[in-house]
Amino acid sequence: MTLLGFLVATALFVVQARNLFVSVILMGLFSLLVAGLFMVLDAVDVAFTEAAVGAGISTVLFLGTIALVAPKERPVAPRSRRQLLPFLVVGATFALLIFGTLDMPLYGDPNAPIHVYVAPRYLEQSATEIGIPNVVTSVLASYRGYDTLGEITVIFTAALGVMMLIGRGRKFPRRRRETDEA
Amino acid sequence: MAMNQHAVLRVVTKLLMPCILLFALYVQFHGEFGPGGGFQAGVIFGVGFVLYALIFGVGAARRVAPPGVLRGVLAGGVLLFTGVGIAGVLRGGSFLNYSVLSKDPLLGQEMGILLIEFGVGTTVAAAVITLFLIFAGQEQKE
Amino acid sequence: MSFPGLINYWAVAALMMIGFYAVIAHGNLVKKVIGLNIFQAAMFIFYISMAKVRGGTAPILDDDLSVFSNPLPHVLILTAIVVGVATTALGLSLIVRIRDAYGSVEDEEIRAIEAASD
Amino acid sequence: MINSQLPILQVMVPLLAASLCAILPFRRLTWLIALAASLAALAISLNLLVLVLNDGPISYALGDWAAPWGIEYRVDALSAFVLVLVSALGSIIMVFAPTSLAREIDADRVFLFHAMYLLNLAGLLGMAVTGDVFNLFVFLEISSLSSYVMIGLGRDRRALTAAFQYLIMGTVGATFYVIGVGMMYMMTGTLNMADLGTRLPEVAATRTVIAAMAFIVVGLGLKLAIVPLHFWLPNAYAYAPTVVSAFLAATATKVALYALLRIVFTVFGGPAMIGLPVDQILLVLAIVAMFGASAVAIYQTDAKRLLAYSSLAQIGYMVLGISFLSATGLTATIIHLFNHALMKGALFLALGCIYLRLGSVQIEKMAGLGRRMPWTMGAFVVGGLSLIGIPLTVGFISKWYLIQAALERGWWLVAALILLSSLLAVIYVWRVVEVAYFQAPSDDMLQLREAPAVMVVPVWVLAGANVYFGVNPQQTIRAAQSAAAALLGGGG
Amino acid sequence: MSPETAIIAALAVPALGALLIGLAGRVPNLREAITLTTAAALLAIVISLVLAWFDGARPDVTLLEMIPGLSLRFTAEPLGLLFALVASSLWIVNSIYSIGYMRGNAEHNQTRYYIFFALALTSTMGVALAGNMLTLFVFYELLTLSTYPLVAHHGTPKAVRSARTYMGVLMATSIGLLLFGMIWTWQAAGTLTFTPGGVFEGKIYQPLTGILLALFVFGIGKAALMPVHRWLPAAMVAPTPVSALLHAVAVVKAGVFAVVKVIVYIFGVEHLRTVINFDWLSIVAGFTIVAASVVALRQDNLKRRLAYSTVSQLSYVVLAAAILVPISVAGAALHIAAHAVSKITLFFAAGSIYTAAHKTEISQLDGIGKRMPWTMVAFGIGALSIIGLPPTIGFTSKWLILQGAFEAQNSVAIGVIILSTLLNAAYFLPIIYVAFFRSESGEAAPHGEAPWPMVLALTATAGLTVVLFFAPGWPLALAQELAGIVR
Incomplete structure (x- = not known):
């Protein structure tokens, strides 16, 4: 499950990168990793699709788009109120997700x-x-x-x-x- | 798109295209046995076309696949899929019941799956091409 | 006892939240769509993980094998992936149009332009 | 034989027509196709409603694979009712559309618009007819994607940002829904609604199921624009082409509400089963929506935005009906679901006429319009009265049942709040009426003519329906009551 | 015509009239002819209905079922017939008057005016003949809506603002309180049909009755009980014929009519007598009578003074009904008629003065009686009737009420009636005094009487005020029938 950890790390990079180009390329990598994970999880068809779609089509579309629009992201304005609400929403959702997993059947x-x-x-x-x-x-x-x-x-x-x-x-x-x- | 001047690329692409399209067809019709199927095949087919567009220019690609044709193909896939479904209805089953398509239910199933996968492939390929041409076409305007 | 078997779900949850956070906190519209993609990808992983059976193999029948992973979530996710990319394509084309109309793809700038033109 | 195939035809007819429209780049022809398809869908749905009311629910196994393995279409009183509603409004609005679109959309896009419209229709109908939770997601996305596109076609550039915002929120909502579905599937192994309904009680107490319910309610709540999740709606309705606003306001939120009812009651067997105070949360949210959104509506200067906020408030009423958890409450919700579609349909279409002639729907520019466009404004007034809940209009019937449901539970205060909030509706409706009738028109308005008959007639069909079903609501009430009974009776 | 048909016709004729008026809008003479014909036809229908009722017919028409168990239902009973009779007969007079007024003042949008007037009459008939609370409510709301354009008629910011108050108060009370009370009643009693003796017998917890009654009484904003009376002075921006017929007769009478109807047929007089905490209604009504009279005293604008006088007089009806003895209920019913004819006379006079002399304030009226003798004599008769002096019908109704108050030994009511009679005299007599006994102030332009249709109309109503004293005829007979039902 190191793959999952790696995924999380990549996702963080994707989100944090200010340069959208970097973000998009990393996103392609992320998709490939996801596809790899699907292979591991016996979902070959899904892996195939994810590779084709996530790493392929989506990346092309994203690249096409950022070529047309600004390639850089403006820094997120450090206004605390705007930052607080997303954190709360995300936090609540996360808590709910974890709460939901507690009674799940075990993996595998x-x-x-x-x-x-x-x-x-x-x-x-x-x-x-x-x-x-x-x-x-x-x-x-x-x-x-x-x-x-x-x-x-x-x-x-x-x-x-x-x-x-x-x-x-x-x-x-x-x-x-x-x-x-x- | 200046790449259409490179003779090497042009030749390689011309050689590559049939292979890609062939592979797409393989994925298309091999889906019952291994991974793959209409969707993946459609993507590959579309990507093959994207390659063509990259090398020979979006303009040339658009001449090969004008919007009207693309729309026709897009809709054609959906129509094929629904058509198979309705064929099931006409032969006395439910919508999308393939078993009634042939006297042998198993054969019917296979026929049905083959046809609808082809429908899927068609629409997907057309969609990939459409998306690419449109997004790439934007760039030219700039 | 049960905890080790849930860790990967938790990782999925974390991944989801990274994407979700990007969607709601980032002002750049492209970034929002990227976030959406991550969010959805995490949801795909969630489905695929639940389909896994320990010791199973891909659900392609073969006489030598007897334990297969559950094919149903795979099918669902195939559909979901496609829906996801369709959404992405639409979102991006809207971004292109927004860029045309406003000259910006930053949420706050667009709002400022909006406020100025009212 | 054709009767047994009705459920699938209900969705396939508009879908096939949409494919045809995409191929044929002719405005009039595609319009005819779209109109014919909508009317056919209406005929089918009416047929289904009659069948269901007479013989009970209809089940249709797609591909003849029996229920938990294949996808099942299931039509009961509630879904048939929603089908009729959606296809009826779809048809009426389609009659209205060409003239309005000519003004609001590029001519060479109109045929594609027809395709989109039909896809949206197919998506909504598919959501209403399906008995499979995942299939519902797929059709939800069909209708969502097409509505993003249609909103984005609005003339104002803000339509683009509105569409984008809706896309983001809508996708998040859909993803939440899928997460919830995944959790339910995990605990039960099935995706069929009826099947889930029987298997979920065994695992009801698990935290996973509770989380699943929360995710689904939030996800559909986003689509439905329950109040804290409503941010996308006002802009989307305000800047979309009027035809689209009318169609979405009249149908899309209704189908989302239907989906919510379906999941909460048929699948989960009512909120009580889970042990979460969902009803109380909904109650609070509904009241906040009723007052907050109405209060905001009062201050709008753009009539379309005004109506959009009013929609939020009206959605509050529907949610309120759910929160009573009683047959009367659900009946009220379902009645209002139908009635609100009629009101908002009429109101938005009337605005479409006004936009056609005036090029704007700013309230201040509508001064003196009552004399220049008497029929249009007349219909607007009828719709507005209905929104307020004046007797002899459908709004009154809704309110009557809603209050009765509140009183049944002994919630006097809530009943009083319902009435109070409808007074806010008086204020915002009357702002428009005053300007249109009792302010002198500006000079450039003197040449204004009434909108053409192809537009005024559909508007009046809806306005007339507001009165007809307000005076003679037995059919609505009966259908709503049996739908509510079906919901509460479990599997239905 | 069978009585059932007559009920339908009473509703349909004015509605049809409205339609025809709309179609004939381009031709003023035809339009006015239609108005008059419609009014005459309506009166004939109502009279036939009254005759049929005295012959023992008890028509009951159910139109359509709006909510399972609840229909639009119409019946004829004494109180409603009395109201219908008053409204329809005064409509004829008022139409004649309107023609003079609207043409004399060259008002705009006359077609709209006549259309909504006819619609208001339809609604009034609906209220009068309603067979259950729902029907009454429906037409009550329609009455608000159809009179709104008449109040806002001038379209000036002031008119629009006043119309907003009008609409706001009436809607707020009817939707916020009346509808609530109604649905509550439906919930508790399972019926909203007007039933002699009430519907609640043993079905509701006693103390709640008081609250429920309050919902009804204040919910019926048209009865203008304080503090929900504000719409009435606001409505005075309307053209005078509107004030005269609608805000002295149709609308406000619909209000008190509904209150009496609710007390008699929903709660039941006998049932209310058993309710302990019921006195508040007499007190509120009594307070309104006195307070409104005091306010009226201080108004200089003639129409506003009349408006506050109306507020005060309306509460007489409520008070009379609240005394809860048969004779006072009969007095309440008769007072509806009495106040109608007298107040319409007063408003007609005010309108005549405005049309002929363009004067609106009382302080401008010095010596006007010499120029407009007909008008001012009629005004005097109307004033006498309001004060309650013979030989006017106002005396008769007040007498019945007072009799009831003594019978019930309701000292509050007795005191209020006496006090308010003094106040009434105090705010009317000065007007008559200055009109006849002061000499005109210099600068006024010379003028004569108002146009003849107006004079004709106000003479007719003034005459009626006196005639009814000597020959109360049907109104009294119907009021007594009502008392018989109450008993």
């Missing part, structure tokens, strides 16, 4: 509810019901195929949305200059 416990209910059927029956060995695929595409339909609808929505917002031929004048002078 084969008798955890999720391993004894519903899921076994996938592992046991999918060979006869669907006939393909990759259970992730059979769940993804058949048992819960509808989620996947939703998923590509999400992509579809996002792609159309980006087209609408910043696609070519948009007629919004560049208002930056006006406001700078005004």
Whole structure:
């Protein structure tokens, strides 16, 4: 689980880096680490996806964006009141999360509810019901195929949305200059 | 994008492109056995295209994949997926019941999965290309 | 007794909070989206960790193996990853537009511009 | 056969239509498609409501995989009711849309807008019809992403920041929701709502489940804009194109509320089961919303913002109904959910007409509008009266049930507060009315004409609905009562 | 026409009139003709209803069920019929007067004025004929809404501000208190139907009755019990015919009517007699009577003085009902009619003075009686009636109330009535005195009587005030019927 510790450290760096470029590159690294972790946790499909998406697409998108906008972050204003509230919110959420974990089944416990209910059927029956060995695929595409339909609808929505917002031929004048002078 | 002057890059890319696309197809159709599937394949396919755009310029890439076509492909994936679902309905099952697609339920399942994964791949590839072209296209304006 | 088995959940929680903090405390819009990504990635890890079965392998059936990790969370997370990247893409395109409109991607500067133009 | 397929068609019709709209770059054609799809969705949902009220809940297994393994669609009285609400408003607003959009959105984007609109509709309908907690998340995201985009299309640049803020808050909310779902799944091994409802009681006392509930309530609360989580809403509603404001105000928060009800009651079997004072927290938040948001609304100079804050207050009423934890309280919530959609739909659409002609919805610029645009302002007044809760409008029915629920619990003070807060509504509605009717119009307003009939008619359909269902509310009440009963009865 | 149809028609006719007035807005003569026809038709309908009632018909119309178990329901009973009769007959007179006033002063937005006037009458009919509390509440609110544009008619900042007060107080009380009380009642008694003898018998914890009653009495802001009387003087910015018919007759009478109705048909007189801590209502009403009279004394603006006089007179009705003996309840009912005819006369006179002489303050009225004899004689008759002197109907109603007070040995009521009679005299007689016996101050422009429709109208109401003394006819008969129900 050193990997997790490493992840936390990377995440801290990502958040702290003032240079957005550095931040984004580290973010790519972070995604790769996450993908690695997923491999360790037997989630090969997820690892594959995370590597492709997190380290690949997201990074490209981020780079594209910071190339267009300022590459540096302004230092967070040291106003105590603005800093206090986020800390409180985060602290409360954290406490709730930890509180929530206390009654969780232990990590890797084969008798955890999720391993004894519903899921076994996938592992046991999918060979006869669907006939393909990759259970992730059979769940993804058949048992819960509808989620996947939703998923590509999400992509579809996002792609159309980006087209609408910043696609070519948009007629919004560049208002930056006006406001700078005004 | 000045890279389209480099002859070496151009040639390498031309050689690489089929490999990438082939790999994408492999991932696409091998998903039942190993890791992978429509989504990953779509991403790879898209990335292959991104490479093409990087080397030959966004303008050239956009000529290959104009927005109208991209929108068509994007929607096509969704339509294919829903189409498979509705085919299930028409053959007397529920939405997305693939078993009824063929006389042999197992075969039906495989057919269904293959088709919808292809739908997923199509949409995802188109989405990746769209996103890239748009974000890269912004840069040119600046 | 139970504590050692929960440590990784705690690490996940910590990771989540790093991202969450970036979302709400940082004024830079790009940083907010980065934070959002970390937050979500931590949530992915949480799901995948719960799917793990000690001694199990990836849920690709093979006659030699008998213990597999739970495939369901994997599927859910595949979906969630995709949703995440879709959100990121939209968020970033909004940032580009905001930059066009305001000339800044800093929360406070935008507010100042807003206040000045009112 | 077609009857048995209705649940899936409910979502697939708008989804397919959306794909078509994306392909066809023609404004009128896509509008026709969108309109046809919305109307078809309305027909389907009405059919479903009748079926459900007559024969009880309908279950539909997607891919024919039985419930805990596959995804289940489940339509009961409550979800059918929400479906009708969403698709009805979706249709009416679509009739209204073209003229309004022509003024507020670039012409070459309109066909994509139709696609977005339909995607949003599909997402909302999907949320209402699904019986699977994770599937709910997926459809939540479909509707959210499309609404971010639609808000971002607003003419004012502040629409962009509003959309971004909403995106951040919405995503945080969705992630919270997923975390909560993960915890529930961890303790039970299932994602099906009904199944969760039966399996959760065994592990109810665990801290994990308590945390899960907290995360889900907060996550959906963000979407719903319960008061401390509301910051995204006023700007989003104020700067989005009017059609979008109307649609979101009338439907999106309602569906989020539906999701909250569904999770809290069907899945958790009511807040009491967990042993958290959720009801009391909700009570306090609701009252804060009712007064705080109304008070802020009074000071707005922009009519759209005014309505946005008023929405927050109205959401407070709905949450208040939940906090009573009684059949009457839930009935009140559900009735108000429906009624508020009618009011806000009418009000925002009326503002759309005003924006079309006036190019602004600043209250001070609306002086004398009552004479220039009599129909539009007439509808606005009807909607406003309904918001106040004047008898013969739907608002009165809502209030009646809400107060009754309070009195049933013996909470006199709360009942009095409900009434007091509706007096604040009198103030903010009346500010607009006074300006529009009793101030002399400025000179450049003299050429103003009434908005075209394609806009005024939908506005009046909604305004008329405010009166019709206010005078004749039996159907609403009956549907709401059976929905509330279904919620309290567990699995439903 | 069957009595059921008549009830529906009483609601529908003025509403239809409003519609037609709106359509005929471009043609003033047609518009006014419609107003008059509608008013006449309404009176005929109400009369037919009264006749039917005396013949033993007890119509009961249920329109639609608004909330399960609660419908929009209309019935005819003596008190409501009396109110409807007063309102509809005075509407005719008032319409004639309005025509003179609005044209004489060249008011703007006349069409809107007539439309909302007709709508206000619809609402008044709804209040009068309501068969349960919900229906009464519905039309009570509609009355507020339909009179709001009339108060704000001028559109000046002052008018808008006053209209805001008007709306604010009436809405706040009705939504904040009345609705609350109503829903509470529904919760406790399970019904809101007006039932002789009340609905609470044994259903509510005694001390709560007092609180509930307070919710009703103060919630009905239109009854202008202090401290919720402020809207009434504010409403005086409206054109005078509005003040005359609505704020002397329809609106305020709807208020006291509702109070009496609640006392008689929701709480039940007999039931209230058993409530120990009930005296406060007499005290509040008594205080309002005296205090408002004192305030009236100090007003120089004629309409404001009349307004405070109205506040005071309204509480007579409340006080009379609170005495809780049949004869005083009859007095309360009759006083509704008596005050209506007398106060409308006074307002008509004030409007005439404004139209003819453009004078609004009492101190400007020196010698005006010589120029406007008809007006000022009518004013005098109205004043006599308010003070309670014969030969006017005001005497009759006051007499009944006083009789009731003696019967109940309610010393507070007796004292208040005597004291206020003196005060009434103190604020009216000086006006009559200066009008007839002071000589005109120099600078005033010469003027004569107001336009003839106005003079006609105010003569008619003044005449009615006297005629009713000699032949009280239906009003008294209906009031006595009510007393019979109370017993």
